[in-house]
Amino acid sequence: MIVVELIKMICRPRTWLILAMLVALPTLVAVLLAVTDLGPRPGTGPPFLSAVLNDGTLFPLAALGVVLPLLLPIAVAVLGGDAIAGESQTGTLRYLLVRPVGRTHLLLAKLATVVAFVLLAVFVVAAVSYAEGRLLLGKAPATGTVSLSGSTLTQQELGWRTALALGYVIISMLGVAAIALFFSTLTTSAIGAALGTIGVLVASTVLLGLDAADALHPFLPTRYWLAFVDLFRDPILWRDVVRGLVVQLGYLTVFTLAAWANFGTKDIDN
Amino acid sequence: MTSSATTNGHVIKTRALTKRYGELRAVDGVNLEVRAGDVYGFLGANGSGKTTTVRMLLGLVLPTSGEAEVLGMRMPTARHTVLPRIGSLVESPAAYPHLSGTANLALLDASGSDRSRRDVRRTRIGTALEQVGLNPGDRRPVRTYSQGMRQRLGLAAALMRQPTLLILDEPSNGLDPHGIQEIRKLLLELNAEGTTIFLSSHLLAEIEQMCTHVGVLRDGRLILQEELDTLLRPTGLVAVRTPDMDVCSELLGDVVASVEDDLLLVRAENPARLNAYLVGEGVRVDEIGPYRRTLEEIVLDAEARA
Numbered sequence: 325m326i327v328v329e330l331i332k333m334i335c336r337p338r339t340w341l342i343l344a345m346l347v348a349l350p351t352l353v354a355v356l357l358a359v360t361d362l363g364p365r366p367g368t369g370p371p372f373l374s375a376v377l378n379d380g381t382l383f384p385l386a387a388l389g390v391v392l393p394l395l396l397p398i399a400v401a402v403l404g405g406d407a408i409a410g411e412s413q414t415g416t417l418r419y420l421l422v423r424p425v426g427r428t429h430l431l432l433a434k435l436a437t438v439v440a441f442v443l444l445a446v447f448v449v450a451a452v453s454y455a456e457g458r459l460l461l462g463k464a465p466a467t468g469t470v471s472l473s474g475s476t477l478t479q480q481e482l483g484w485r486t487a488l489a490l491g492y493v494i495i496s497m498l499g500v501a502a503i504a505l506f507f508s509t510l511t512t513s514a515i516g517a518a519l520g521t522i523g524v525l526v527a528s529t530v531l532l533g534l535d536a537a538d539a540l541h542p543f544l545p546t547r548y549w550l551a552f553v554d555l556f557r558d559p560i561l562w563r564d565v566v567r568g569l570v571v572q573l574g575y576l577t578v579f580t581l582a583a584w585a586n587f588g589t590k591d592i593d594n
Numbered sequence: 595m596t597s598s599a600t601t602n603g604h605v606i607k608t609r610a611l612t613k614r615y616g617e618l619r620a621v622d623g624v625n626l627e628v629r630a631g632d633v634y635g636f637l638g639a640n641g642s643g644k645t646t647t648v649r650m651l652l653g654l655v656l657p658t659s660g661e662a663e664v665l666g667m668r669m670p671t672a673r674h675t676v677l678p679r680i681g682s683l684v685e686s687p688a689a690y691p692h693l694s695g696t697a698n699l700a701l702l703d704a705s706g707s708d709r710s711r712r713d714v715r716r717t718r719i720g721t722a723l724e725q726v727g728l729n730p731g732d733r734r735p736v737r738t739y740s741q742g743m744r745q746r747l748g749l750a751a752a753l754m755r756q757p758t759l760l761i762l763d764e765p766s767n768g769l770d771p772h773g774i775q776e777i778r779k780l781l782l783e784l785n786a787e788g789t790t791i792f793l794s795s796h797l798l799a800e801i802e803q804m805c806t807h808v809g810v811l812r813d814g815r816l817i818l819q820e821e822l823d824t825l826l827r828p829t830g831l832v833a834v835r836t837p838d839m840d841v842c843s844e845l846l847g848d849v850v851a852s853v854e855d856d857l858l859l860v861r862a863e864n865p866a867r868l869n870a871y872l873v874g875e876g877v878r879v880d881e882i883g884p885y886r887r888t889l890e891e892i893v894l895d896a897e898a899r900a
Contacts, residue, residue: 325705325707327704328701328704328705331701332690332701335692335693335697336692337692414688414689414690414691415685415686415687415688416688416689416690418649418652418654418684418685418688419682419684419688419702419751420702420705421652421653421654422652422653422654422677422680422682422684423677423678423702423705423706424653424673424674424677424678424706425705425706425707426674589656591649591654591655591656592649592654592655593649593655
């Protein structure tokens with residue numbers, strides 16, 4: 325079933341359109357940086373964006389920093405929101421269920437497919453932006469990359485820290501995927517489910533900017549998204565990364581269970 | 595019930611099947627009985643509960659109370675055993691619009707856990723498409739299909755795995771008269787080979803032409819369930835059409851059962867003898883013959899009584 329869902333995702337023109345959009349933004353940023361040579365002042369703007377003018381090998385991280393706060397979650401919300409509601413909308417859900425495909429099985433396959441998309445998206449963005457960084461932006465200093473704490477990282481160290489960061493970005497999207505999947509079981513409108521999910525993310529971002537909501541901050545799904553930056557400090561600052569992991573796994577568990585509880589006994593009326 | 599009823603096993607049997615949505619009883623205490631080899635016509639107006647019943651049989655909607663047994667097993671508990679042996683068309687066909695008909699069937703086929711070998715799957719997809727008059731080589735996306743072609747594709751999906759029971763909701767929707775005839779012929783062929791067919795429709799003519807049994811649903815209640823031959827058997831009345839209405843009814847007196855416009859229903863065993871008598875008495879007879887009720891009259895009558 326997972327294989328079938330993956331094929332469905334790959335065969336959909338929409339998947340590739342979203343990927344193209346995800347790649348287009350960092351590409352635009354790379355071109356603008358290369359042409360103007362004007363980075364944000366250190367400490368402002370998306371992470372790593374000031375550093376890439378000197379060191380193009382950091383551009384994949386800058387690209388993820390650009391894509392992560394908005395574009396990638398929207399893509400995940402759209403795909404996740406489409407998972408069940410989209411099948412419901414085309415009427416294919418009832419034919420899948422009488423094929424028969426187990427409801428739990430279908431949910432898990434849909435969730436796995438969204439995660440697979442995140443994987444694909446993160447790797448495509450990283451690969452394309454790596455190439456762009458090497459071609460358009462600064463060459464890596466011979467002495468090695470400079471960490472955010474000022475010390476120098478070897479090529480090898482930079483490699484595994486980047487791998488960790490990519491993994492963290494993927495995990496950061498699990499919560500969004502699970503929320504979208506849950507909304508997708510509530511409605512027969514794929515757009516409604518996607519918008520609901522985006523609404524949750526917007527609310528989370530708004531609350532993060534509000535001091536009065538301080539007590540809620542550690543539980544908000546978007547709180548630790550950019551914590552992957554801490555992986556490039558020396559020594560690595562694990563605190564936020566670990567918290568981010570726990571928060572995402574929490575959202576994943578709660579909303580997947582909610583989706584399962586709702587979908588498992590739901591009357592399929594359309 | 596007829597004698598064949600007791601010799602054949604039930605393919606569908608429901609007991610007091612009920613689905614309530616709040617105060618509304620969409621399906622209300624329905625006892626369906628469909629036997630192996632039947633072509634069962636499930637009649638009812640739009641909104642009478644046909645589709646909800648079909649969805650309960652397939653485990654898509656859970657009954658509020660009552661039981662449904664399909665192929666001898668409880669639904670929805672036994673759905674993983676039962677559903678692979680059922681082909682169904684629920685309400686309307688559905689397919690991914692950006693993919694071809696063949697690709698759609700391949701995805702649906704591969705979704706199940708009862709995998710067959712790739713070449714077996716490809717053959718049966720081709721066969722099913724040809725059966726319903728679609729070209730397996732057609733690469734156009736379903737988006738470009740006409741409604742009739744979509745309906746055929748939905749039927750192909752139902753036939754794909756050679757089911758022992760076909761549950762078809764309005765199978766002739768969107769088909770032209772020629773297409774309806776083609777599909778009817780195909781379904782009757784499959785029935786002759788042993789497939790039981792449960793067909794829901796609001797078209798009386800369709801049911802009358804195809805079915806061996808009829809069930810009529812009205813406002814969620816099953817108001818009639820009977821073998822078609824029993825329903826349509828001669829009534830013991832003779833219909834006489836004559837311009838000499840008054841003379842004729844005076845002549846026949848008590849044996850006249852009813853008078854409608856220029857049609858006289860007469861209690862008589864033998865139309866030929868009655869004809870000879872009337873003509874002998876100088877009554878002009880336009881038309882005479884045994885009177886049979888149409889399915890429409892029977893259904894309307896049952897609805898009036900319900």
